Amino acid sequence: MPLDPASEFIKEEVENCRLFDGRYSDVKLVNYNALSDEKRGCFSLVFSATDEVLGRKVALKFFEPAWNSDIYRRNAFLREHEILAQLLTAERCLQLTAGIKKVSFTAKIQGGKELKIPCEYFAVEWLDGELDEFFLGKVSFDPVNRLRLFNEMTLAIEALHSKEIFHRDLKQDNMRAYDDALRRIVVAIDLGTAARFESAAIGAPYTGAVGASGYAAPEARCGLAGNRVLAQKTDLYALGCLLYELFNPGYFFSAVENVNVRYKLRLAAMGAELSATMEPAVQVIEWNAALAKHAAGVSKVQIDGTGSDTPASVAQILNEILQGLTSFDYRNRPKLSWVRQKIWVAIKVLENERLSRLRLNSLRLRRERKAAKAAAREEKFLAFKAVFEEKERC
Secondary structure (H helix, E strand, C coil), X not given: CCCCHHHHHHHHHHHCCCCECCCEEEEEECCEECCCCEECCCCEEEEEEEECCCCEEEEEEEECHHHCCCHHHHHHHHHHHHHHHHCCCCCCECCEEXXXXXXEEEEECHHHCEEEEEEEEEEEECCCEECHHHHHCHHHCCHHHHHHHHHHHHHHHHHHHCCCEECCCCCHHHEEEEEECCEXXXXXXXXXXXXXXXXXXXXXCCCCCCCCHHHCCHHHHHHHCCCHHHHHXXXXXXXXXXXXXXXXXXXXXXXXXXXXXXXXXXXXXXXHCXXXXXXXXXXXXXXXXXXXXXXXXXXCCXXXXXXXXXXXXXXXXXHHHHHHHCCCCHHHCCCHHHHHHHHHHHHHHHHHHHHHHHHHHHHHHHHHHHHHHHHHHHHHHHHHHHHHHHHHHC
């Protein structure tokens, strides 16, 4: 759907300004595609820009004025800025480059009257490295590169969790990378749905998943997306979904539903047994009771199923990681440090395989060269012998 009139007006005003707010040049809206009429993000306008003060590219994130009356969305936008401020100087975390600021745009209407459109925005560092190609064009990246990327994604989530911040909307779109001394560093972006462990809920109890439902854990799909005790575990589940999708053409949630008949009905039954309480501890107790009653019999997804290009030598290791991260029971999801240890084991197995193949190929080439030289010597000897015998006959 097209941008609402207020957002369209702000887009034109900001993009047509030679130096927006006396600081930003070359401003372009990047989270809306006019050709496909598609927009990324629920309640923000994101622009790329050059920060003339810092001398580098940044992203400007505006709260869309159409949502000004939505208290929850406004508070979520403000909370995102607070979280980014908390992450200043933190490694592997998105960095705020300019704090939140209020601006006002003036629109002229019929009769020469003017309308004031207030808006808030803040600026963060610009990260160019999208990860889509690793998921959409997986075949062109060998398994070691994919596992190294996944290790970096894990480190990015660990960095947030170490600050007791939970993303709650992990997917490939919400991760970016940059190169540092020949290393690819991954950073989680778009913290609009992120929450801190100590932060209170900013609205009524959630009735659905926060962020993309395709990456939401069972407890989040059953109405507990706002529970701070469970939030860290839901990030682990989403990370498992991404691991599966690095080696498979389809989505993890489709695979889950394919191997579990009436999976959605099972979730509906579990959700129906939860009360409307906002008390986190009570929610956990109720969910644990629902798990005890309904979780038995949920089949696990294999990472090396039909259509997968998972190397056979590491399939067992990757299945252990995948099934741990995406365990139906959140209590069985492992620590990320354990995940990274397992990933490095898989990487070493694949690297040793590659070295072994190189050694075998080298040995084969040496044998072939040796055989070729022997054949050449034999051919030369036979030719000399033939000439000698011809002279003897003469």
